[in-house]
Amino acid sequence: MEVLIKTSSVSDDQTQYQDGDIVSALSDQRIAEMHAQEICNYRKVPFTVSGYRQNKPLVVNYLQETSLYRFERYGLNSKQVRRINLITAEQEILSDTPNSKGEYIHVQEFIKRRLLSRYCNIFGAIGHEFWFGGSRPNPDLSAIWNSIETHSDNLWEDNKTWPFTETEKRHFLPLRCCGGHHGEEEVVSSEEAIERTTSIFKVEEDEDNPTLLAKRKWFIPYWDLSSELSIDVDMVRNMSLIVDARDAHHPSHLEDTNKDKITEGIVSI
Amino acid sequence: MATVTKTIGTSSRDYSTITAWEADLDSSAMMGGIYSTGDDAVGECYNDSTFDEQVTIDGGGSVGLSSVKLTAPASERHNGTANSGVKIEYTGSTANSFIIKRSQCTVEWLELDMSSSGSSCNVGVSFGNYSASDAYLRNCIIHDLVTKTNHLHGIYVWGYGAASGSRYITNNIIYNIDSSSTTKEAKGITVSSSNADVYLYNNTVYYVKTTTFGKEAYCFHIDDTSATLRNNIGARAIASSAFYQKDFHGSQWWNCDHDYNMSTDGQATAGNYGAGTNGVADVDYDDQFLSTSSGTEDLHLKAGADAIDMGVDLGTSPTNVNIDIDGRDRDAQSDMWDIGADQYVVSGASGGGAFPTVESVGEIAITSLTSTPSIPYPATVNNGDLLIVIASFGEGNYQTDITEPTGFTKLYAEPGGMTTTHHAVFLKKADGTESGNAEVTLSYSGSPSTSKGTMQIYRITGWSGTIADIEYALSTGSDDSPNPPTLAMTSGVAKNLWITVVHSYNDDESVSAYPATYSNGFNLAHGEGSNASTRTASCRREKETDTENPPTFTLSGSENYSVSTIGIRPAEDSGGIPIALFLIGMST
Numbered sequence: 001m002e003v004l005i006k007t008s009s010v011s012d013d014q015t016q017y018q019d020g021d022i023v024s025a026l027s028d029q030r031i032a033e034m035h036a037q038e039i040c041n042y043r044k045v046p047f048t049v050s051g052y053r054q055n056k057p058l059v060v061n062y063l064q065e066t067s068l069y070r071f072e073r074y075g076l077n078s079k080q081v082r083r084i085n086l087i088t089a090e091q092e093i094l095s096d097t098p099n100s101k102g103e104y105i106h107v108q109e110f111i112k113r114r115l116l117s118r119y120c121n122i123f124g125a126i127g128h129e130f131w132f133g134g135s136r137p138n139p140d141l142s143a144i145w146n147s148i149e150t151h152s153d154n155l156w157e158d159n160k161t162w163p164f165t166e167t168e169k170r171h172f173l174p175l176r177c178c179g180g181h182h183g184e185e186e187v188v189s190s191e192e193a194i195e196r197t198t199s200i201f202k203v204e205e206d207e208d209n210p211t212l213l214a215k216r217k218w219f220i221p222y223w224d225l226s227s228e229l230s231i232d233v234d235m236v237r238n239m240s241l242i243v244d245a246r247d248a249h250h251p252s253h254l255e256d257t258n259k260d261k262i263t264e265g266i267v268s269i
Numbered sequence: 270m271a272t273v274t275k276t277i278g279t280s281s282r283d284y285s286t287i288t289a290w291e292a293d294l295d296s297s298a299m300m301g302g303i304y305s306t307g308d309d310a311v312g313e314c315y316n317d318s319t320f321d322e323q324v325t326i327d328g329g330g331s332v333g334l335s336s337v338k339l340t341a342p343a344s345e346r347h348n349g350t351a352n353s354g355v356k357i358e359y360t361g362s363t364a365n366s367f368i369i370k371r372s373q374c375t376v377e378w379l380e381l382d383m384s385s386s387g388s389s390c391n392v393g394v395s396f397g398n399y400s401a402s403d404a405y406l407r408n409c410i411i412h413d414l415v416t417k418t419n420h421l422h423g424i425y426v427w428g429y430g431a432a433s434g435s436r437y438i439t440n441n442i443i444y445n446i447d448s449s450s451t452t453k454e455a456k457g458i459t460v461s462s463s464n465a466d467v468y469l470y471n472n473t474v475y476y477v478k479t480t481t482f483g484k485e486a487y488c489f490h491i492d493d494t495s496a497t498l499r500n501n502i503g504a505r506a507i508a509s510s511a512f513y514q515k516d517f518h519g520s521q522w523w524n525c526d527h528d529y530n531m532s533t534d535g536q537a538t539a540g541n542y543g544a545g546t547n548g549v550a551d552v553d554y555d556d557q558f559l560s561t562s563s564g565t566e567d568l569h570l571k572a573g574a575d576a577i578d579m580g581v582d583l584g585t586s587p588t589n590v591n592i593d594i595d596g597r598d599r600d601a602q603s604d605m606w607d608i609g610a611d612q613y614v615v616s617g618a619s620g621g622g623a624f625p626t627v628e629s630v631g632e633i634a635i636t637s638l639t640s641t642p643s644i645p646y647p648a649t650v651n652n653g654d655l656l657i658v659i660a661s662f663g664e665g666n667y668q669t670d671i672t673e674p675t676g677f678t679k680l681y682a683e684p685g686g687m688t689t690t691h692h693a694v695f696l697k698k699a700d701g702t703e704s705g706n707a708e709v710t711l712s713y714s715g716s717p718s719t720s721k722g723t724m725q726i727y728r729i730t731g732w733s734g735t736i737a738d739i740e741y742a743l744s745t746g747s748d749d750s751p752n753p754p755t756l757a758m759t760s761g762v763a764k765n766l767w768i769t770v771v772h773s774y775n776d777d778e779s780v781s782a783y784p785a786t787y788s789n790g791f792n793l794a795h796g797e798g799s800n801a802s803t804r805t806a807s808c809r810r811e812k813e814t815d816t817e818n819p820p821t822f823t824l825s826g827s828e829n830y831s832v833s834t835i836g837i838r839p840a841e842d843s844g845g846i847p848i849a850l851f852l853i854g855m856s857t
Contacts, residue, residue, distance in 0.1 A: 172292075
């Protein structure tokens with residue numbers, strides 16, 4: 001997991017970012033997904049003379065692995081579309097007449113309208129169009145990257161860090177973290193990474209309107225970890241300098257470095 | 270006091286996450302940072318990859334920013350449907366996936382896909398307590414907020430108790446807010462009580478659902494009289510009983526200022542009265558949108574939708590209310606305003622313009638058929654021209670298929686009386702290199718030389734440029750008056766070129782009269798008297814309509830035939846009209 005740490009505060013109000021707050025946290029899975037999305041972005045695929053996206057295996061395989069549905073049209077004047085659930089392989093026929101769930105599609109006008117968009121995401125040929133939709137939970141990263149490495153020069157091994165920008169390296173502190181204590185290196189799940197960026201709310205009578213107590217629940221007191229992180233605190237806080245602590249030999253451990261403001265007594269509910 | 274624009278994305282931008290950009294809004298130039306008092310901060314999101322983060326915009330207060338805007342540049346915006354532009358797909362469980370929590374704040378052109386959010390994430394976008402004045406949410410798509418541990422709200426506008434304020438929610442599309450199998454409610458947009466002025470203009474909310482008895486499913490839930498609603502679509506609220514399913518409702522729906530809104534299927538509070546004096550109520554939901562199918566929803570208005578032209582012209586206030594979900598400027602285009610986020614436009618049409626032009630028509634009679642009959646290309650073929658090849662062959666050789674010339678697409682092929690194919694029409698968008706002959710390939714049984722053929726080739730300019738725009742209707746018969754079928758172009762009214770074609774076959778009957786309103790007929794017969802003959806006749810007209818029903822051809826005697834109507838749309842700036850061709854094919 002990689003994190004971005006706030007390195008300054010404008011006040012001691014916990015509803016604003018504080019020095020050391022974890023602003024962003026990106027799991028290894030999230031990093032791999034992001035690079036795959038960039039490499040396989042359908043917008044990079046040229047059009048056919050008829051205005052469809054060319055059927056490039058790099059992109060189509062990616063969509064096949066990450067989408068919930070594939071849609072296929074029957075024939076030029078057909079009003080029917082086949083929807084294939086890519087997890088269960090279940091197939092349904094959609095048309096301009098609502099089905100039992102009230103779903104319909106006016107496919108000729110639908111496709112025509114899509115083709116007018118410069119970001120058309122429809123593949124195939126006239127009368128035999130196909131496209132993808134819906135998000136598949138927990139896509140198979142191995143299958144995705146196997147396809148990417150087969151159909152391009154990109155290697156997963158070369159895409160394992162988050163592209164923090166120069167501005168972020170000047171204004172924040174990028175760190176690499178792993179699970180477990182010193183001597184262990186456990187992978188941090190995406191759920192745990194996301195949890196590191198949560199706020200602290202107090203839910204009162206109106207459950208739709210909770211009160212914010214702290215902008216971030218978790219922080220890393222990097223000023224106490226300069227040796228472990230191989231950083232100079234003054235350099236970290238100097239916005240004219242680029243500092244990237246991910247270059248340290250060993251990632252910091254969540255249990256050793258991440259602090260919960262509630263547990264630490266900084267915020268009370 | 271400057272506008273400071275920063276790019277956000279994972280491909281060599283200023284920030285790699287929206288959160289990092291927001292967290293830097295208090296970076297003071299006086300401390301070596303970015304912003305000065307009075308600056309307008311703009312974050313431009315790029316569709317490099319999907320964002321996965323909970324966003325709260327409340328920064329810039331200590332610096333004293335004049336305004337904050339989170340947007341997408343034109344090249345990165347969605348096209349009104351999911352997965353087409355900048356997308357946030359939050360996978361965490363914070364209750365509100367996106368919070369606008371400061372005044373003078375605009376959020377626009379983002380897609381919020383809630384399908385992967387955690388069980389506690391029950392709100393798409395929330396207007397927080399401190400977003401009192403000039404807070405805008407516009408041109409966004411929020412969808413697939415399904416079954417959480419709390420009530421669902423696509424957009425939630427908190428009441429903050431202030432006497433004045435201004436929050437604007439315009440031109441957004443919200444769909445699939447589904448609280449099935451829980452005891453929680455579902456709302457597309459909620460305006461809670463104790464609010465100051467909230468303006469809801471030209472939003473489309475579709476499919477809001479609960480299943481537990483007594484749990485409300487409202488597309489628009491209005492609990493404050495200070496809300497103003499114009500030109501909104503609420504469609505297909507579903508609950509366990511009609512009492513709890515409302516497209517527009519809430520404790521103050523009756524008392525707030527609302528009109529020109531549209532509801533479906535009897536789900537406004539009480540028909541037209543509840544929808545407003547100029548409201549549209551009780552329309553069928555399946556007549557309104559292009560697609561409501563899960564995974565490929567497209568809530569653009571379909572041709573003939575009841576919402577078209579039924580809105581009120583809101584001019585240009587509040588800012589960008591005139592910009593629809595596709596970026597069309599209703600005001601600049603002098604549109605009649607539609608209800609909902611989409612302004613319907615006849616594709617390819619913008620008024621005025623010209624019909625497609627037939628530049629040339631060639632014919633050839635084939636007296637001794639081979640397996641590869643052909644017709645010469647026109648002497649002039651330019652890049653982008655439309656070429657139409659009409660091929661008809663007598664029945665004597667029993668063709669089983671006609672394969673298109675290289676680079677062409679088959680529009681249709683018509684089986685003859687013996688279930689074999691002997692008439693077909695092919696299309697090509699020319700690349701300008703065409704020369705020699707356009708050659709089709711026949712599959713046949715028997716000797717091809719016993720049969721005859723005719724072919725025609727049209728060259729057309731000023732068409733839409735998209736093969737998929739060309740539509741047809743086809744019928745068959747056996748009499749002396751082939752009647753071209755009605756063709757309704759799905760793309761709507763435009764300056765179309767209509768061509769009708771009749772292909773007759775078997776004996777030697779000729780075309781003695783073309784459809785009355787059509788002209789420029791071509792009719793090169795080739796026949797032998799019986800069973801091997803064929804005839805193709807075509808003619809055309811220009812007509813600005815979306816539906817055409819040509820009159821009949823007249824044959825010299827009763828004959829087997831197929832007859833078609835073909836519609837060809839004009840170029841983009843030509844008022845969106847197609848050309849129709851009618852073809853009749855006859856063979857013996």
